[in-house]
Amino acid sequence: PSITLKQQCLKGKVVLITGASSGLGKACCFAFHKYGCKVILCSRTLEELEKVKLELDEKFIPKPVEKKPSIVFQLDVTDIDHVGNTIRKITAVCDSKIDILINNAGLDQRGSALASNLDVYRRIFDVNLFGQITVTKAVLPYMVAQRSGHIVGIGSVQSKISVPFRTAYSASKHASQGFYDALRPEVHEHNIHVTTVNPGYIKTNISMNALNGDGSVYGKLDGNQKNGMEADFVAEEIVNSVVKKENDVMIAPFLHKIAVWIRFLSPNLYFWIMRKRAGL
């Protein structure tokens, strides 16, 4: 879509972004802000969100887009009792309006199933699956009332194919894909659109924050992320997918797309490739 079309579609829209303090979420804040959206930044660390807000407020936005002030809210997506309350507070300052929800907060994993505590599985599912479900369910009634809305679920190539040493992460991403695919037709009658976005490796701190099998933080920047796509590029693709009302997009290198096809057309070949990968 052209810049003009993006400005027309997005100006004045209220966009709630989870995991807005860093990486892809932060890049999405800039991408939507640039087209005239009012951005609601959410994550657990208020201090980091305030820094992003300051950068947004200082950002030059070329005319004719009218700059909308962004707002920050502390939101732990795993704090189920708190999510509803926070969404109520957010809507109170946005005329009960949330046009676009970017369910982006996520947590990754490093480690074999054998060496991973059950608690690690719970923590990863709490963020990547139940966190996304909880926020979606809290936002949905407002979208139904306004008879419009767009929910974007940030998944991964691992929403489509599983890779070794990511049993929790791959499973959580597959599960969230299942949630959105079932939700999409349900909310269609309310004029609510659901887009699942499945990126390949992105240059962010996701590996730094990933959990080891014992629950400790991995704390290293992996090569795949170091050489991954720029977060700004992926964020712009997310904007495009919203404007084009896509159902399901994969933002990934050709090889990753081929891998998804191989998993579908010739599962045993895919499992053989993954066995080789596990041996690396």
Ligand SMILES: NC(=O)C1=CN([C@@H]2O[C@H](COP(=O)(O)OP(=O)(O)OC[C@H]3O[C@@H](n4cnc5c(N)ncnc54)[C@H](OP(=O)(O)O)[C@@H]3O)[C@@H](O)[C@H]2O)C=CC1
């Ligand atoms: N980087 C990559 O290679 C890829 C990433 N993705 C997906 O992109 C999304 C963003 O990840 P990315 O930016 O890379 O990683 P980062 O680790 O940089 O960002 C993760 C974000 O999630 C937030 N977050 C984590 N836990 C919670 C929680 N309990 N409640 C609220 N917010 C939380 C963090 O904020 P805070 O700590 O302030 O709460 C942070 O802003 C994830 O869903 C990830 O799965 C998909 C494919 C590839």
Ligand SMILES: CCCCCCCCCCCCCCCC(=O)OCC(=O)COP(=O)(O)O
């Ligand atoms: C005849 C041609 C054969 C071609 C076979 C190609 C097989 C290549 C395997 C590709 C595996 C891709 C895995 C991609 C995973 C991914 O992009 O995940 C991103 C994330 O969500 C985070 O990654 P992390 O590794 O940090 O969990």
